[in-house]
Every structure is written in C-alpha cells, then in structure tokens.
Amino acid sequence: MALQRELAARVVRRGSLPERAVKLIAGADCAFDKPNGRAAGAVVVLAWPSLEVVEQVTVEMPLTFPYVPGLLSFREMPVLLAAFEKVRGAPDLLMVDGHGYAHPRRFGFACHLGLLLDIPTIGVAKSRLIGEQGTVAGPRGSRADLTHEGEVIGSMVRTRQGVRSVYVSVGHRISLEAAEAWAVRCATKYRIPEPTRLADRLASVAKRHMVEATLEIVIEQRAGEAGRWEWEQDRDEVVFRHELEPMPTHYGCSVDIVNPADGELLDVMLLDLGRPYDRGQRTVVRVIDVLRRADGDDKLLAVPVDREWPSARTIERARKEIWAWYVAHEKPVTRWGGEEDAVGVIRACGSGQDRSKDLSVRGS
Numbered sequence: 001m002a003l004q005r006e007l008a009a010r011v012v013r014r015g016s017l018p019e020r021a022v023k024l025i026a027g028a029d030c031a032f033d034k035p036n037g038r039a040a041g042a043v044v045v046l047a048w049p050s051l052e053v054v055e056q057v058t059v060e061m062p063l064t065f066p067y068v069p070g071l072l073s074f075r076e077m078p079v080l081l082a083a084f085e086k087v088r089g090a091p092d093l094l095m096v097d098g099h100g101y102a103h104p105r106r107f108g109f110a111c112h113l114g115l116l117l118d119i120p121t122i123g124v125a126k127s128r129l130i131g132e133q134g135t136v137a138g139p140r141g142s143r144a145d146l147t148h149e150g151e152v153i154g155s156m157v158r159t160r161q162g163v164r165s166v167y168v169s170v171g172h173r174i175s176l177e178a179a180e181a182w183a184v185r186c187a188t189k190y191r192i193p194e195p196t197r198l199a200d201r202l203a204s205v206a207k208r209h210m211v212e213a214t215l216e217i218v219i220e221q222r223a224g225e226a227g228r229w230e231w232e233q234d235r236d237e238v239v240f241r242h243e244l245e246p247m248p249t250h251y252g253c254s255v256d257i258v259n260p261a262d263g264e265l266l267d268v269m270l271l272d273l274g275r276p277y278d279r280g281q282r283t284v285v286r287v288i289d290v291l292r293r294a295d296g297d298d299k300l301l302a303v304p305v306d307r308e309w310p311s312a313r314t315i316e317r318a319r320k321e322i323w324a325w326y327v328a329h330e331k332p333v334t335r336w337g338g339e340e341d342a343v344g345v346i347r348a349c350g351s352g353q354d355r356s357k358d359l360s361v362r363g364s
Contacts, residue, residue: 001071001105004071004105005106005107007107007111007115008105008107011100011106011115011170012172012173013101013170013174013176014173014174015120015174016175017120017178017182019048022048022092023048023092024048024054024092025048025051025092025093025186026045026046026087026093026095026195027044027095027096027193027194027195027196027197027198027200028041028043028044028083028084028094028095028196028199029041029042029097029202030076030079030203031203031204031206031207032063032207033207033211036214036305036306037062038060038062038063038305039062039063039076039079040058040059040206041058041059041076041079041080041083041203041206042057042058042083042199042203042206043055043056043057043058043086043087044056044195044199044202045087045091046194046198048092048093051186051188051194053198054089055087055088055089057086057087058203059079059080059082059083059086060079060206060210060286061079061082062305062308063075064078065078070104070105072098073098073107073113074112076109093119093121093122094113094114094117094171095124095182095193095195095196095199096109096110096122096124096171097124097125097126097192097199097200098110098124099123099125099167099169100114100122100123100154100170100172101154101169101171102123102128102130102167103169104129104130108123108129108169108171109123110122110170110171110172111123111170111171113171114171114173115172118172118173119172120172120173121171121174122168122169122174122179122182123154123169124166124167124168124192124193124196126166126167126192127167128146129167130148131154132147133146134146134156136156136157138158139158139161140158140160140161140184141157142158143155143156143158143165143168144156144165146169152176154167154176155167155169157180159183159192160190166187166191166193212343212346212347213287213288213339213342213343213346214284214305215254215266215268215285215300216254216282217252217253217268217284217285218252219250219277219280219283220238220252220253220279221247221251222250222279223246223247223249223251223273224246224247224248225246225247226243226245226246227242227243228240228241228242228243229279231265231280233255233265237280238279238280245325245329247269247322247325248318248321248322249269249270249271249273250272251267251268251269251270252268252270253267253268254268255282257346257349257350258350259296259297259298259349260349261296261298262295262296262297266298266349267298267300268299268302269291269302270303271301271303271310271315272303283304285302285303285304286302286303286305286309287300287302287339288302288309288315288339289301289315289337289338289339289341289342290336290338290342290345291322291323291326291333291336291337292335292336293332293333294332294333295332299322300342300345300346301318301322301342319336
C-alpha cells in the first residue's frame with residue numbers, strides 16, 4: 001500500500017490528447033483460471049477513427065501475486081506487460097476495464113499500467129469502487145462528478161442514451177475531461193467503449209481456450225527412465241509393461257479422456273525437465289501441440305500450468321527430439337499438428353465432463 005501511494009505521486013493527470021494526435025487505441029483486460037492460478041491477458045489495438053481491429057495479442061501466465069482487494073493491479077501487471085511486449089504497434093491511447101485515480105490510494109489498475117507503459121491511459125469501469133456519485137440526467141455525453149473525501153476522483157458518464165453510466169477516471173497522462181470525451185467517442189454501439197469491450201471479449205475467449213486445453217494427467221514414466229510403465233485406472237497403480245529405451249520427456253495419460261483409435265486413455269508427453277515427478281503422480285498440464293500418427297494413437301505435448309512456458313527454442317528442440325525418438329522406434333508419426341489441432345483432438349475424444357469448467361488437481 002505504501003508503494004501504491006509512492007507510485008500515485010508519479011501519475012500525471014493532465015493532457016488534452018486531441019483526436020489528431022491519435023492513430024492507434026489499445027484496450028487491455030485479464031481473465032483468470034482461479035483453481036489453477038493462471039491469468040490470460042489480452043490486448044486489442046484499434047485504428048482511430050475507424051475503430052477497426054488491427055492487432056490482437058493474448059498471453060497466458062501463472063499468477064505470482066495473491067488476491068488482495070485494493071491491490072488487484074499487482075496481480076494483473078505481469079501478464080499484461082508480457083502481452084504488450086508482443087504488440088507491434090505503438091498505441092497513442094490505452095483504455096482498461098477498471099479504475100484509475102478512482103481508487104482508495106489513487107492508484108488503480110489504469111494508473112498502474114499507464115505509468116509502467118508511459119501511455120496516456122483511461123480507466124473505464126462498469127461499477128463503482130469508492131466515492132459518492134451524483135446523478136447523470138441527460139443525453140449521451142452527460143456526466144456527474146465522482147467524489148471521495150472532498151476530491152473529484154472521476155466521473156459517471158452516459159455513453160449511450162437509455163443505459164447506465166460508466167465510471168471514468170484518469171489513468172496517466174490525460175485529464176479527466178479528455179478521458180470522458182474519449183470514452184464517449186469510443187462507445188459507438190454499446191455502453192462500454194470498443195477498446196475495453198473487445199479486450200474483455202478477447203480475454204474471455206483466451207481463458208476458455210486455455211481451460212479447454214487443460215488436462216489432468218497421471219505420470220506413468222519419467223524423462224530418461226528406461227521401460228514402458230502404464231497406469232491401471234481401476235487399481236490407480238502404475239505397473240511395468242515391457243522394456244523400452246528412455247523417452248526425451250515425461251510421459252503419462254489423461255485421467256478421463258479415452259482415445260477411440262485404440263480405446264485407451266489419451267497419451268500426453270510433459271515437457272518439464274526442471275523438476276522431479278513420481279510415477280502415479282497427478283498433475284494439471286496445458287496442452288500446446290499434438291504428434292499425429294497414422295494409426296490414430298496421437299500423442300499430446302503439454303507444459304505445466306504453474307510455470308511460465310519454456311522458450312520457443314526449447315519447445316522446438318523438444319519437438320525434434322521427440323520426433324527422432326518415434327522415428328527411431330519405427331512408430332507411424334506423420335506430423336506435428338499445432339495447438340489448435342491438439343485442442344481438436346481433445347474435443348473429438350471427449351472427456352465425459354464439461355471442459356468449460358475450471359480444473360483442479362485431485363490427489364496431488
């Protein structure tokens with residue numbers, strides 16, 4: 001909280017930002033997979049004045065900060081900063097789904113992100129966090145002060161006739177008057193301005209995809225371990241089947257998804273060589289690819305949900321090592337299918353459960 005107050009002193013609450021100075025507007029938002037401690041961050045970049053989408057970026061990341069009311073921006077910053085690192089264009093204005101100066105310590109989500117990115121930033125929230133609100137009476141563009149302890153900390157703004165107002169506050173490098181004007185300009189069809197509306201939608205889609213690609217698996221054999229071990233579901237026990245040369249990754253199976261090609265639980269290779277696993281250990285993983293086979297006995301490739309993804313170079317090296325292992329053992333591999341294909345495999349096999357629901361580790 002002391003850090004928030006210190007950073008709040010650096011927030012700039014002035015700046016007119018005329019329309020001629022704006023070519024690109026970004027919206028940013030997060031969605032959370034709470035049981036598995038992950039966030040999906042989304043950034044949508046729109047051209048001004050057309051408000052056409054020119055770029056979309058999503059990033060997944062384990063959460064590193066606990067849920068603490070009033071400190072939520074610290075929870076959201078890492079994934080959104082990682083998303084902005086992937087944005088090619090340089091936005092002239094940023095809108096976020098949340099508060100900025102309208103915060104108990106005058107340093108909400110919009111202030112935090114705007115200050116770190118040094119971009120003119122506006123907070124547009126659907127509900128009030130603090131303060132006393134006035135009454136907005138009148139057409140589109142009407143407004144009323146939002147005050148707290150005698151200070152104007154934001155405003156209520158009517159972006160469309162006949163709908164509830166939104167809460168607008170300064171994030172960084174813009175005045176409240178200019179922030180209100182931009183919120184109204186960007187709310188062309190809906191109550192919520194397009195940048196934040198589309199970012200919210202993209203974050204929700206990214207979360208659904210992330211959850212759909214998430215499986216609980218049982219570790220059957222460990223990377224570098226000789227022999228073929230297999231989980232017997234009825235006895236919940238991993239047993240030795242036959243001799244086999246060590247595999248380059250950990251290997252296991254889904255606890256509930258059956259591959260109809262062979263009538264067995266769907267196989268999963270886990271790329272996580274940095275920590276030990278026990279045979280029979282259950283863990284939750286994020287599927288990122290699928291190794292297709294001519295006989296339909298496809299193998300999913302996954303990473304842990306509780307760590308940042310390995311680098312692209314590490315993943316590509318793993319793909320090559322896995323491919324070489326299967327070719328050396330004369331297995332009928334045909335291609336790496338990619339992430340969308342992998343999710344398609346999960347959908348096609350089915351799991352006997354609603355994949356839209358959050359997953360959590362059982363018995364780990």
